[in-house]
Amino acid sequence: MLGLLEYAMKHYGNNLKVQEQWYERLHDWEKALELYVSKQEKNPDNLELTLGQMRCLEALGDWQSLEEVARTKWPIVTDKDKNRMAHMGAAASWGQNKWDTMEKYVQFIPRDSLDGTFYRSLICIHKGFYPQADQVRSQSQ
Numbered sequence: 661m662l663g664l665l666e667y668a669m670k671h672y673g674n675n676l677k678v679q680e681q682w683y684e685r686l687h688d689w690e691k692a693l694e695l696y697v698s699k700q701e702k703n704p705d706n707l708e709l710t711l712g713q714m715r716c717l718e719a720l721g722d723w724q725s726l727e728e729v730a731r732t733k734w735p736i737v738t739d740k741d742k743n744r745m746a747h748m749g750a751a752a753s754w755g756q757n758k759w760d761t762m763e764k765y766v767q768f769i770p771r772d773s774l775d776g777t778f779y780r781s782l783i784c785i786h787k788g789f790y791p792q793a794d795q796v797r798s799q800s801q
Contacts, residue, residue, distance in 0.1 A: 680712055689719045707733075707741055714748045723755030730765070742768045747775045754779070759786055771799075 680699070683692035693716035700709040710733050717726035730749035734742065746768035753762035763783055769776040777796060784793035 684712065684715065687719070689716045692716050693720070707737065707744075711744060714745065718748050718751055721755070723752045727752035727756050727758065727761070731761070734764075739768070743770075747779075750775070750779045754782065759783065 680692045680695035683689075683695065693713060696709050696713040696716060700706065700713060703709060710729065714726055714729055717729065726748060730745060730752055733745065734749065737745065746765045749765035750762050750769065753759070753765060762779065766776070766779045766783065769779060771777070771780070777799075780796045781793040784790070784796060
């Protein structure tokens with residue numbers, strides 16, 4: 661697939677508008693991230709660009725950068741948008757051992773989702789609340 665994209669860019673370069681999602685689908689996370697960051701510099705309030713950047717950082721396991729993006733954007737987005745960002749913010753916080761921050765994000769992950777169950781159980785285990793962790797797990801089944 662990457663070869664097809666390179667061929668198209670070579671032969672139709674000026675007429676082809678490369679989309680960062682193409683690189684995501686090809687799992688070329690660095691290139692996709694580069695494009696998202698570049699576009700976001702020109703349009704800092706575009707949530708789709710922020711989410712794309714976050715997906716790339718999550719795929720790359722760059723927890724520090726991902727946590728920074730989530731922390732920066734979190735206060736200025738709507739609750740609906742927080743629902744879209746929450747699982748990536750929780751993953752970044754977990755990767756950085758920022759448990760209090762992780763709890764803030766987890767509040768916006770649906771309880772009946774796999775991510776919601778996982779992160780809520782993880783927080784309970786971290787706090788030593790083992791019966792509650794099991795209860796969270798069993799409520800989701």
